[in-house]
Every structure is written in structure tokens, then in C-alpha cells.
Amino acid sequence: MKAVIAIDSLKGSLSSMEAGYAIADGIRKVHGQEAEIVVRPLADGGEGTVEALVSGMNGVTQNVMVTGPLGTPVNCEYGIIESSHTAVIEMSGAAGITLVPDEKRNPLYTTTYGVGEVIKDAIAKGCRRFIVGIGGSATNDGGIGMLQALGYGFLDKEGKQVPFGARGLEVLEEITNEYVLPELAECEFCVACDVTN
Incomplete structure (x- = not known):
């Protein structure tokens, strides 16, 4: 599985990249290390x-x-x-x-x-x-x-x-x-x- 994550910041709490990495962690918990994940700022x-x-x-x-x-x-x-x-x-x-x-x-x-x-x-x-x-x-x-x-x-x-x-x-x-x-x-x-x- 390949996922591209591009999410806007969550004002006052997470930057775009921090939010993207949090989502990537969630995907890895479900799909393990075989998931190919790309995080980009938005x-x-x-x-x-x-x-x-x-x-x-x-x-x-x-x-x-x-x-x-x-x-x-x-x-x-x-x-x-x-x-x-x-x-x-x-x-x-x-x-x-x-x-x-x-x-x-x-x-x-x-x-x-x-x-x-x-x-x-x-x-x-x-x-x-x-x-x-x-x-x-x-x-x-x-x-x-x-x-x-x-x-x-x-x-x-x-x-x-x-x-x-x-x-x-x-x-x-x-x-x-x-x-x-x-x-x-x-x-x-x-x-x-x-x-x-």
C-alpha cells in the first residue's frame, strides 16, 4: 500500500508536517512497515x-x-x-x-x-x-x-x-x-x- 499524506496545519496545535507524521504513524499501526508513506506539507x-x-x-x-x-x-x-x-x-x-x-x-x-x-x-x-x-x-x-x-x-x-x-x-x-x-x-x-x- 502507498499513501501520500498532505494535510493543512491544525491552527495552534500541529503544523502540516506534524499532522502528516501523526497520520503516518496511524497507517503504520494498521498496515505495518510494508506501507509506503510519503508526507508533504500543504x-x-x-x-x-x-x-x-x-x-x-x-x-x-x-x-x-x-x-x-x-x-x-x-x-x-x-x-x-x-x-x-x-x-x-x-x-x-x-x-x-x-x-x-x-x-x-x-x-x-x-x-x-x-x-x-x-x-x-x-x-x-x-x-x-x-x-x-x-x-x-x-x-x-x-x-x-x-x-x-x-x-x-x-x-x-x-x-x-x-x-x-x-x-x-x-x-x-x-x-x-x-x-x-x-x-x-x-x-x-x-x-x-x-x-x-
Whole structure:
């Protein structure tokens, strides 16, 4: 018997590969060592997207410290497919719900700023194509934090940057682009998502 196991992660408990190996153990208990089992990562744009695509496309992982969803530093892992200068980014790695304790889960105060910092790091490393998995987010700021990190100005009536989180949207008066990272004009983005919004 041959089995190919490709299962999405179980949010907050098992990664795609951990879940796959658990299933493989169950198959071996029933069919013994004669079972030929292949475990491969799978993701839907949320947690595990970097692992799945880096593994399947011979990429390399990178780590960068960025601003987390609550404004504190987090270590974010992303992937680079060097042959195509493509970065694979999980929004959940920089702005994910699993990075926020239950009692602080309020999208009025969480930011996507760290996602922009990851993009900026990948651009500095030569990437011009991006696959961004947007699942597992703890944010609802419309991406303004990400764009602020890339140089856009999201200003209130006094000309100051609006605060992090969805609360910044309420006081937004003007968007400026004079400090935008110039390399951004050369970049192409593909959003990986398993729902239609």
C-alpha cells in the first residue's frame, strides 16, 4: 500500500508536517512497515505556506525581526525561491492571531506593519516577486501598517502618521507616497488565500 499524506496545519496545535507524521504513524499501526508513506506539507495561505512552498520549490528560509501585531518585536520566518527572486511570506508570521494572547485580541489595536518590514527585507535581498499568504491574521487595518513600513504616509488632520490598528482608519485624512521604497515599483505581488473576500 502507498499513501501520500498532505494535510493543512491544525491552527495552534500541529503544523502540516506534524499532522502528516501523526497520520503516518496511524497507517503504520494498521498496515505495518510494508506501507509506503510519503508526507508533504500543504497550506491554504495561512500558517505553513512558507514551509510548503519553500520545500516544494527548493527555496531557503530567512528570519527577520519585525514589528509584531501588538507593536512588539517578533521573529518572522519567510522563504526565498532564489531561481525566480521570489519571496514567500505568511502574514501570520508577522501579524498572526497566534502571536496575540486571547485577552489582547482586538483588531482596533493590531497592525500589519511587520508584514511591510518582511517585504522590505526581501526586497533588500533581491526579491521582486512575492507570494503573500494572508490567512491567520490578527489584524483589520486594511494593510495601512504594511504600507507605512514601505514608506507610504497615512496621515491624520495634523499631518501625523495615524496610530497602528484599525483605529487609525477612523482618523485618516491623507495618503502620501513621497517616501515609498523606489524598488517597490519593480515588484509583483500574488496573494494566496482560500476564501473570496
